[in-house]
Amino acid sequence: MSKNNNNNNNKSVLRLKDYRVRSSDSLSKVVLLHSLKDDSGKFNPCKGGNRHTWFRRNVKSVAFMFVLTAFMFLLDSVMVSVFGSINFHGSSSTRNSDGREEDSVAHKERPIVEMYGRLLNLASSALAEEEFKQESLNFWEEPYQEASKWTPCADKRYPTSLGKPGESNGYIMVSANGGLNQQRVAICNAVAVASLLNATLVLPKFLYSNVWKDPSQFGDIYQEDYFMRTLKDDVHIVQELPLHLKSLDIEAIGSLITDADIVKEAKPIDYVRTVLPLLMKNKVVHFLGFGNRLGFDPLPPELQRLRCKCNFHALKFVSKIQEVASLLIKRIRKFEYHAAERQLDKQLLGDFTPSISSKEDYVERGSSRYLALHLRFEEDMVAYSQCDFGGGEHEKKELEAYREVHFPLLIERLKNSKPVSPSELRKLGKCPLTPEEAALVLAALGFKRGTYIYLAGSRIYGGSSRMHPFTNLYPNLVTKETLLTYNELAPFRNFSSRLAALDFIACATSDVFAMTDSGSQLSSLVSGFRTYYGDGHAPTLRPNKKRLAAIFSENSSIGWTTFEDRVRKMIEEGQRVRVRGSGRSIYRQPRCPECMCRS
Secondary structure (H helix, E strand, O other), X not given: OHHHHXXXXXXXXXXXXXXXXXXXXHHHHHHHHHHOEOOOOOEOOOOOOHHHHHHHHOXXXXXXXXXXXXXHXXXXXXHHHHHOOOOOOOOOOOEOOOOOEOOHHHHOOOOOOOOOHHHHHHXXXXXXXXXXXXXXXXXXXXXXXXXXXXXXXXXXXXXXXOOOOOOOOOEEEEEEOOOHHHHHHHHHHHHHHHHHOOOEEEOOEXXXXXXXXXXXXXXXXXXXXXXXXXXXXXXXXXXXXOHHHHOOOOXXXXXXXXXXXXXXXXXXXHHHHHHHHHHHHHOEEEEEEOOOXXXXXXXXXXXXXXXXXXXXXXXXXXXXXXXXXXXXXXXXXXXXXXXXXXXXHHHHHHHXXXXXXXXXXXHHHOOOXXXXXXXXXXXXXXXXXXXXXOOHHHHHHHHHHHHHHHOHHHHHHHHOOOOOOHHHHHHOOOOOOOHHHHHHHHHHOOOOOOOEEEEEOOOOOOHHHHHHHHHHHOOOEEOHHHHOOHHXXXXXXXXXXXXXXXXXXXXXXOOEEEEOOOOOHHHHHHHHHHHHHOOOOOOEEOOOHHHHHHHHOOOOOOOHHHHHHHHHHHHHHHOOOOOOXXXXXXXXXXXXXXXXXXX
């Protein structure tokens, strides 16, 4: 493992060094050309006997050129030594920082894949032209003032609030599956079910997954005492079952309830009919899995409010996560001051919210606003989609092999159904956006080449070769692995949920959050947090994959101005201020009377 890491580091060093040497050469050429100009700004040919005269007249310029070149090479050496230890997320490492084993073939160096070469050239030219111009469209801000009229109020008490029951009907245990974000939803659904059934909730447990390989429990991620204290007026919560119930064989007495026993998006009546009798009889039930087992409508308003209170107020990350996340954000922004203390920062970072100093100090430090991008292009998602991503026959066979190993049920279903072509899947908006497509969208929206971009997750299928079109347009791309030192990440290493918490905070507190898959649980929860606490100043970019596929289908002929207009209209429509519709997730769309108040 050490040898592989060294090799990867050496490759990173070579790539960085090669880039900086080229940059130094270019700068030297600029200085040389400048020194070859006479006072009128025209080039002096310096032929024959005039050479010595020219040299004497320009000796200072020549000397300056050599000194500058030497300085650039010295700077190059320093930067290589600093960044040499960074293991770029596209390397062939067989284990991620979150501890998940990966097939090394997914990150093998391979040829650069470009599906839209013509558009990439147009984007590159457009970014170069816009570099020194003022931004004509500002996607750094929410476009609609209506957004600022909605304020958080799920934690307020109302005369109709249910409150805790006088007597509990029994105890509800929950062992939640999935990753950080699935578990978060399960916790808040469990709070609502406990209130619905007049039950006492035992602090939820997290199931160990062979996929995530994370043994973290509730107290490793969230502040237990704060959670119980925040909800103390709404539901009974205890840390453990009482002794007289611990000795029971839950499965033997029929109180073990799996996801097969409760339908997905179940209604309150399903729990009253199926679970309440067991709870009354045995005084304890245990939900195993509990993935999306409570629907959003119809649900009594007070239970909806309780869900919101749980998600947006009661679940606070532990101080260690807050501390490192605060450090991560400071590194992205390159300063310790935020223009104004936001509710969003305070809720997620607590006492570790970056300190406020003078505004002059803020300007002097050169603050960096940043865009956070959740780029869903992991190998499992790419393989499951059955789409074509331009990687040729080798990529096609590689993804087929991955499906056979990891998705046997999908393979069986495909055998018994009519096949859908990759091109048709793309037209239907079923294909994950590639890094190349994501970069083209950002370029069309007018984000400049120098934009700082935080990449969440960073386990990109195809590694650096697949990321090349993106980084060619937007080189200031960072991840938690590149911003934090090995020792700073050590307490999180091999704990995927704790690492995901860092991504959650970095995305939620960003100036702009861009997603490539609106169905992602992380993207849903982050966008919900930004809506709830953003005060109308936390824009989120949601591409419509079906509309985007139609735009990209014209890549061989579409003009850049037309491409810009169509992409911008698509994003602007997704930013309209909407009240949560029936059946929509209250975690993703909290703009509703049960969750927020409209002033």
